[in-house]
Amino acid sequence: xxxxxxxxxxxDLDAVEALLAEDVVFSSPVVFKPYPxxxxxxxxxxxxxQVFEDFRYERxxxxxxxxxxxxxFRARVGDRELTGCDFLHVNEEGLIDxxxxxxxxxxxxxxxxxxxxxxxxxxxxxAEARSTGTGVSP
Numbered sequence: 001x002x003x004x005x006x007x008x009x010x011x012d013l014d015a016v017e018a019l020l021a022e023d024v025v026f027s028s029p030v031v032f033k034p035y036p037x038x039x040x041x042x043x044x045x046x047x048x049x050q051v052f053e054d055f056r057y058e059r060x061x062x063x064x065x066x067x068x069x070x071x072x073f074r075a076r077v078g079d080r081e082l083t084g085c086d087f088l089h090v091n092e093e094g095l096i097d098x099x100x101x102x103x104x105x106x107x108x109x110x111x112x113x114x115x116x117x118x119x120x121x122x123x124x125x126x127a128e129a130r131s132t133g134t135g136v137s138p
Contacts, residue, residue: 005060030112047122077111
């Protein structure tokens with residue numbers, strides 16, 4: 001998904017959010033229960049953009065029907081290197097309706113879980129502000 005990759009690489013999180021379907025479901029690499037909805041998914045992606053350092057996509061794969069995409073990335077969380085993949089599915093309107101992230105190794109996943117866990121209250125506040133239209137938390 002070229003538009004998504006370009007938006008992420010440019011740090012344009014508003015453009016990333018615009019590519020999400022309202023009913024998108026985000027599956028985290030470190031939490032069992034998926035997160036449904038555009039507001040929470042956008043808030044998670046904004047937070048992870050602050051957690052990941054030296055983030056870069058290395059490969060993009062597209063399914064035969066053009067609706068399934070895999071974007072392989074590398075990043076760092078503190079002193080932990082990790083490799084991961086964003087698995088995206090787009091709906092008939094071309095918006096992302098499924099977003100699954102996987103990362104390795106375990107030490108990288110643990111560093112990511114710790115860093116995101118420390119921000120989770122703020123992520124929820126951001127999502128609530130987005131979903132109610134009361135503005136985005138700074």
